[in-house]
Amino acid sequence: MKDFAGRIAVITGGGTGMGRELARQLVAEGCNIAMCDVSRAAMDETRRLCEADKLPQGLRITTHLADVSDEEQMLRFRDEVAEQQQTDRIHLLFNNAGIGGGGSLFTNTRAQWERTFNICWGGVYFGTRAFMPMLEKADAGHIVNTSSVNGFWASLGPTVPHTAYSAAKFAVKGFTEALITDLRLNAPHIKCSVVMPGHIGTSIAANSRKIQSDTIQSGAGQDTLSPDEIAQARTRFIAAGVEPSVLTDEAVQAMVAERERSFREEAPMTAAAAAKVILDGVKAERWRILVGHDAERLDAWVRNTPEEAYEPDFHARFATEIGWKLG
Numbered sequence: 001m002k003d004f005a006g007r008i009a010v011i012t013g014g015g016t017g018m019g020r021e022l023a024r025q026l027v028a029e030g031c032n033i034a035m036c037d038v039s040r041a042a043m044d045e046t047r048r049l050c051e052a053d054k055l056p057q058g059l060r061i062t063t064h065l066a067d068v069s070d071e072e073q074m075l076r077f078r079d080e081v082a083e084q085q086q087t088d089r090i091h092l093l094f095n096n097a098g099i100g101g102g103g104s105l106f107t108n109t110r111a112q113w114e115r116t117f118n119i120c121w122g123g124v125y126f127g128t129r130a131f132m133p134m135l136e137k138a139d140a141g142h143i144v145n146t147s148s149v150n151g152f153w154a155s156l157g158p159t160v161p162h163t164a165y166s167a168a169k170f171a172v173k174g175f176t177e178a179l180i181t182d183l184r185l186n187a188p189h190i191k192c193s194v195v196m197p198g199h200i201g202t203s204i205a206a207n208s209r210k211i212q213s214d215t216i217q218s219g220a221g222q223d224t225l226s227p228d229e230i231a232q233a234r235t236r237f238i239a240a241g242v243e244p245s246v247l248t249d250e251a252v253q254a255m256v257a258e259r260e261r262s263f264r265e266e267a268p269m270t271a272a273a274a275a276k277v278i279l280d281g282v283k284a285e286r287w288r289i290l291v292g293h294d295a296e297r298l299d300a301w302v303r304n305t306p307e308e309a310y311e312p313d314f315h316a317r318f319a320t321e322i323g324w325k326l327g
């Protein structure tokens with residue numbers, strides 16, 4: 001698909017980050033947008049930003065509250081899209097919503113683990129199932145599934161357990177790669193791509209914490225950590241080598257806030273730049289879209305030395321080459 005004008009795109013997790021920037025850039029190219037998110041306020045802001053960017057006449061932007069990990073909500077989202085966009089077909093599906101957290105089988109709860117897995121993997125699976133009939137009816141379609149560098153390297157370094165997110169992102173990558181053949185045989189007018197971003201400057205760290213603690217919709221206490229969250233963050237900081245005696249509740253709270261800020265503001269690539277790489281990849285019909293110089297280099301490192309990928313010094317050596325901040 002070389003041209004998005006007049007098409008209809010569905011974006012999950014359109015409230016912030018890369019989903020928001022995909023929406024803005026697609027709207028600027030004349031594409032209709034239907035987005036879902038768990039935050040109504042975030043989607044309202046995305047819509048406001050899209051409208052501020054001078055909307056082509058007649059273009060539709062619709063917003064839908066839906067949790068991608070719940071199939072019933074995804075089917076309702078699909079039905080709302082059909083009704084509000086007045087269509088029986090869509091052309092682009094961005095299965096983008098995702099969160100982190102719940103990475104340890106030992107120090108996280110099973111509910112946290114499954115929340116991350118069910119959003120990151122279930123969201124892609126239910127999204128694809130729900131919208132496939134509408135993609136089949138279009139003259140051309142493209143499914144864009146967001147994985148991560150953690151879809152080929154299951155690590156955030158030697159001190160951070162990362163099982164739920166990595167398992168889900170590997171599933172997204174394997175599913176999308178296998179889907180290439182299924183689509184070629186059964187629906188050749190639909191293409192698909194797996195997106196593997198490196199570090200992109202978004203609020204995913206803060207959003208994941210809020211979704212894991214159920215405060216994203218209410219907004220209540222969003223920036224104050226609960227005692228459980230403080231205990232889990234303290235465990236992570238101690239594993240990373242921080243001296244336990246300095247980790248008062250206030251210090252842990254401040255360190256978490258600083259990490260969320262620096263993840264967003266000190267990244268090598270912005271969400272807008274990432275969205276452009278993704279859309280250029282779709283236009284070029286690339287099935288494999290690495291986003292960022294760090295993602296491209298990590299792909300090469302893991303392929304070149306797979307047996308070393310989970311050795312403790314691999315992350316430090318890679319971070320030094322690429323300029324990732326450690327700790």
Ligand SMILES: NC(=O)c1ccc[n+]([C@@H]2O[C@H](COP(=O)([O-])OP(=O)(O)OC[C@H]3O[C@@H](n4cnc5c(N)ncnc54)[C@H](O)[C@@H]3O)[C@@H](O)[C@H]2O)c1
Pocket residue numbers: 012013014015016017018019036037038039042066067068069096097098099119146147148149196197198199200201202203204205207208211271
């Ligand atoms: N930022 C990065 O460095 C990075 C790197 C690799 C992969 N990714 C992936 O990119 C995608 C977008 O992440 P981002 O960095 O833009 O994060 P983000 O937090 O800014 O955006 C994600 C959006 O998804 C929404 N969301 C979360 N759970 C949801 C659910 N259950 N149902 C519906 N919406 C939900 C959030 O409210 C948020 O608006 C994610 O899949 C993430 O895993 C991000």
